Amino acid sequence: MKYGIVAFPSKKVQDFANSYRKRYDPHYSLITPHMTIKGVFEADENEIKIIAEKVENVLKKHTPFSLNTSKVSSFAPVTNALYLNINPTEELVSLHDDLNSIEYNDVESYTFVPHITIAQKLSATEHDDIYPQLKMIGVDFEEMIDRLHLLYQLEDGSWTVYETFRLAGDE
Amino acid sequence: MKYGIVAFPSKKVQDFANSYRKRYDPHYSLITPHMTIKGVFEADENEIKIIAEKVENVLKKHTPFSLNTSKVSSFAPVTNALYLNINPTEELVSLHDDLNSIEYNDVESYTFVPHITIAQKLSATEHDDIYPQLKMIGVDFEEMIDRLHLLYQLEDGSWTVYETFRLAGDE
Numbered sequence: 001m002k003y004g005i006v007a008f009p010s011k012k013v014q015d016f017a018n019s020y021r022k023r024y025d026p027h028y029s030l031i032t033p034h035m036t037i038k039g040v041f042e043a044d045e046n047e048i049k050i051i052a053e054k055v056e057n058v059l060k061k062h063t064p065f066s067l068n069t070s071k072v073s074s075f076a077p078v079t080n081a082l083y084l085n086i087n088p089t090e091e092l093v094s095l096h097d098d099l100n101s102i103e104y105n106d107v108e109s110y111t112f113v114p115h116i117t118i119a120q121k122l123s124a125t126e127h128d129d130i131y132p133q134l135k136m137i138g139v140d141f142e143e144m145i146d147r148l149h150l151l152y153q154l155e156d157g158s159w160t161v162y163e164t165f166r167l168a169g170d171e
Numbered sequence: 172m173k174y175g176i177v178a179f180p181s182k183k184v185q186d187f188a189n190s191y192r193k194r195y196d197p198h199y200s201l202i203t204p205h206m207t208i209k210g211v212f213e214a215d216e217n218e219i220k221i222i223a224e225k226v227e228n229v230l231k232k233h234t235p236f237s238l239n240t241s242k243v244s245s246f247a248p249v250t251n252a253l254y255l256n257i258n259p260t261e262e263l264v265s266l267h268d269d270l271n272s273i274e275y276n277d278v279e280s281y282t283f284v285p286h287i288t289i290a291q292k293l294s295a296t297e298h299d300d301i302y303p304q305l306k307m308i309g310v311d312f313e314e315m316i317d318r319l320h321l322l323y324q325l326e327d328g329s330w331t332v333y334e335t336f337r338l339a340g341d342e
Binding site: 001008011014015018022029030032147149152154155156158159160161162163164 | 172179182185186189193200201203318320323325326327329330331332333334335
């Protein structure tokens, strides 16, 4: 089964992201707007219990963090996707690093660029048409994230929550 | 903001339900297959924190329960919807009752018929066409549910998880 770990921003940010995703993101109906902290990995039902326990232990050492967005950016030319750029604060990067130090059945090889996708799988023409417009809009959200969610994927591609973890900040 | 409390069955049951929902349920893309335990209610951001605490306190007194489905049933003539009938075991009914004894900003007036919707908003013709077929299929799922999820609804109608509660069975 496929799993991933994400943060869902507030309703306000999700509604904002969805106003673009509705038109520009083919994953619109598979998952609500989110920031991925641990990308897709495989686990069976026994493995996920062990992993979930480790995740819980890592997360309870972390405190809630501030999510700040400043602008719309693009992953082109790697891929024609647009996203809300999230400030890679020290807390967020350390949360990501700690979470990715757990052993999953994968190798995460890409650099962590915290973001909320608002458009993807665009054609080059669409991308070059939309990006200059979206770059101009103000995207000044600032809010606290105090929980992460472990999700799993169904056969049709949609994602369901398996567990919620609070950032309790025990240490 | 609109909230609700549900249980998500296993991936196996969700995939099964989705094979029908895909065709017959216009809410297919708004939420993955679920059993509603506490129907939609309104709360603002402060109220929900208090409610969530109460929910947590209620749920930690309950143990995981067995979810058993036996057949496909219909809500017609009240509404042209089909669902996987879930056995209203004593544990499940008591969980529902305890959860609904919390004060929400609503009056839940309907009887609790535990179910997983697989088709809704059917025309009368569609309903009468599909129901006899679906009544024939075997739907013998049995599994343990050890957690419930508090969800909230976005402007586009889709649902996001706010919190997961374990049925810890403290008492």
